[in-house]
Amino acid sequence: MTTLSDFKSAHKWLIIPFVISIIGFSRSYFLKLPDATWHQHMHGLSAILWYIMVIVQPYLITNGKIELHKYYGKIALFLAGAVTFSAITIIPLNLKAAANLEPNPVVSMDFFYGVTFTDIITIIGFGLSVIIGITKVKNLEDHAFWMIATVFWALMPALGRLHYYQQ
Numbered sequence: 001m002t003t004l005s006d007f008k009s010a011h012k013w014l015i016i017p018f019v020i021s022i023i024g025f026s027r028s029y030f031l032k033l034p035d036a037t038w039h040q041h042m043h044g045l046s047a048i049l050w051y052i053m054v055i056v057q058p059y060l061i062t063n064g065k066i067e068l069h070k071y072y073g074k075i076a077l078f079l080a081g082a083v084t085f086s087a088i089t090i091i092p093l094n095l096k097a098a099a100n101l102e103p104n105p106v107v108s109m110d111f112f113y114g115v116t117f118t119d120i121i122t123i124i125g126f127g128l129s130v131i132i133g134i135t136k137v138k139n140l141e142d143h144a145f146w147m148i149a150t151v152f153w154a155l156m157p158a159l160g161r162l163h164y165y166q167q
Contacts, residue, residue: 002141010058010148017151018051024158039089046082047154053079054151058144080130080150087123091116115160126153 022030029036029044036044053076060069098112133146 002144004062004140006141007058007144008062010062010144011055014051014055014058014148014151017155018055021047021051021151021154021158024155024160024162028161037093039086039093042082043086043090046079046086050076050079050083051151051154054147057147077130077134080127084123084127084130087119087126091119094119115157118156118160122153122156126150129153 025044029040033041053072057069057072057076060066060072094112094116098109098116129146129149133143133150136142136146
């Protein structure tokens with residue numbers, strides 16, 4: 001049976017995918033902040049706050065701050081919605097970028113369409129993980145599993161963009 005002590009170091013381990021995601025999105029977003037659209041800013045901000053929330057939540061619960069964990073959990077629901085819906089608004093931007101892509105021997109238009117398809121899958125996966133995590137709130141292991149899983153949905157788009165911008 002899973003206990004709270006099983007998650008004592010989860011917050012430390014969750015920093016790793018957070019850093020990978022920041023690096024992955026650095027060239028496509030963080031280093032181009034002045035050029036980013038309002039939609040990209042909303043998605044970037046909500047995603048960062050969500051990630052931080054998922055890092056903080058295991059720390060709070062394993063250190064006996066149950067009420068604070070529940071309070072932040074309610075805020076996290078709004079952040080999850082913001083992450084999901086802001087991600088959906090970026091899909092047309094990705095398609096427009098693919099349509100306007102200059103001929104490139106390294107990165108084809110198909111790559112951008114693949115990124116867009118992957119983004120759709122990750123948006124759905126993220127949203128489902130949050131919903132399932134919420135429904136499993138009474139089961140520590142399942143709730144933690146599904147909420148922690150949400151951070152890994154961001155890795156595929158982050159790694160895809162990291163790969164593209166390394167070309």
